[in-house]
Amino acid sequence: MDDMKDKKIEEVLLKGTDEAVELKDMVWKNIENRLNLEERKVIPIKRRSFLKYGIVAAVLVIILLANTRYGSAAADKIRKLFVPNKTIEQNLEGTGEKTKVDLEISPMKYIIYLDKEMYKMDNIDGKDVITPKNVAQNLPEVSMTIEQVLD
Amino acid sequence: MEKNILLKIQQGDKNAFAKLYDEYSESALRTAMAITKDKMYAADAVQETFIRVYKNIGEFDINRTFEPWFYRILINECNRILSRNSKTIPMDDFIESGLPGCDEDRYRFEEYESLYKAIEKLDDINRIPIVLKYLKGFSEGEIAQILEINLNTVKSRLFKGRQKLRRYIELLEGGSEHHG
Structure with a gap:
């Protein structure tokens, strides 16, 4: 008798929740979309960080650290060697990615190519601070500061 | 696997x-x-x-x-x-206060639908263990683990929940016989 009642409760619960099962595919699509969106949000930040440091590292080779007349003139000469903007291709995490970068002249008299779509550069208290425009959720803030240090 | x-x-x-x-x-x-x-x-x-x-x-x-x-x-x-969504429905002791409506109304419902509603009307503390046991087949120990409560509490909540549902099934069966 008790078993029969238990069986009935089982049957009723299954029957009463049948309509939820119809939502299985819809829920999966939502899950996939959410996870893909979140990955898209996160990956560019990560990639751009590499890009940012890559660009800066390259530019640092020609960087003019001293804020001198020679430095200014040299920076201007060097700037003329460089196009105002260009598209570069970098192999990031095994994937080739094209990025449009613009030439920027810092008040500190050096030049740098910056991906303005993804980053902004502000001069704060005499230091250049590059920060991503889009900040991914659940990730710490990322920025890069460039400053001149006197010997 | x-x-x-x-x-x-x-x-x-x-x-x-x-x-x-x-x-x-x-x-x-x-x-x-x-x-x-x-x-x-x-x-x-x-x-x-x-x-x-x-x-x-x-x-x-x-x-x-x-x-x-x-x-x-x-x-x-x-x-x-x-x-x-503030969708917690307070328990008004569905079984103990009797079935909704008069006797005639009672038998208008399909048996399954009525019993499912009775399960829905169980208090959360009785309903959730019932759902885990009958829908998923979890053991009392597993239910205690999932709900992070004492095993005896699970047993007591299951017992009370089942008791209410069984009484309701009996009422339904009695009703079916009367109308059969």
Whole structure:
């Protein structure tokens, strides 16, 4: 008798929740979309960080650290060697990615190519601070500061 | 099999995650619906549960049983959704105060529908263990683990919930006989 009642409760619960099962595919699509969106949000930040440091590292080779007349003139000469903007291709995490970068002249008299779509550069208290425009959720803030240090 | 799938998910294998979804989603949707009493809330709860599982699978100890961990997340999500939508329905002791309406009304309902409604009207503390036991087949120990409560408390809540439902089934059966 008790078993029969238990069986009935089982049957009723299954029957009463049948309509939820119809939502299985819809829920999966939502899950996939959410996870893909979140990955898209996160990956560019990560990639751009590499890009940012890559660009800066390259530019640092020609960087003019001293804020001198020679430095200014040299920076201007060097700037003329460089196009105002260009598209570069970098192999990031095994994937080739094209990025449009613009030439920027810092008040500190050096030049740098910056991906303005993804980053902004502000001069704060005499230091250049590059920060991503889009900040991914659940990730710490990322920025890069460039400053001149006197010997 | 399950351990392999979980290991693969921990390594970021999305196909393994899809397999896990395939295996667990139906029961999860049913359980969530029985708890939230609404299929769209159930869909939300299951969606959030799987997303949380995917994000936190790295913290899961692969040597432990997955199901209680999964269902604890699911029930937390159901409660969160219920609390967000203030859809908690107070128990008015459905069985003890008698069936709704007069005797004639009572037998207008389909038996299954009535019994399902009776389950829905059970207090959460009785209903959730009932759902986990009868819909998912969890043991009392597993239910205690999922709900993070004492085993004796689970036994008592199951006993009271079952008692109310059985009395209701008896009433229904008696009614069927009268009308048969």
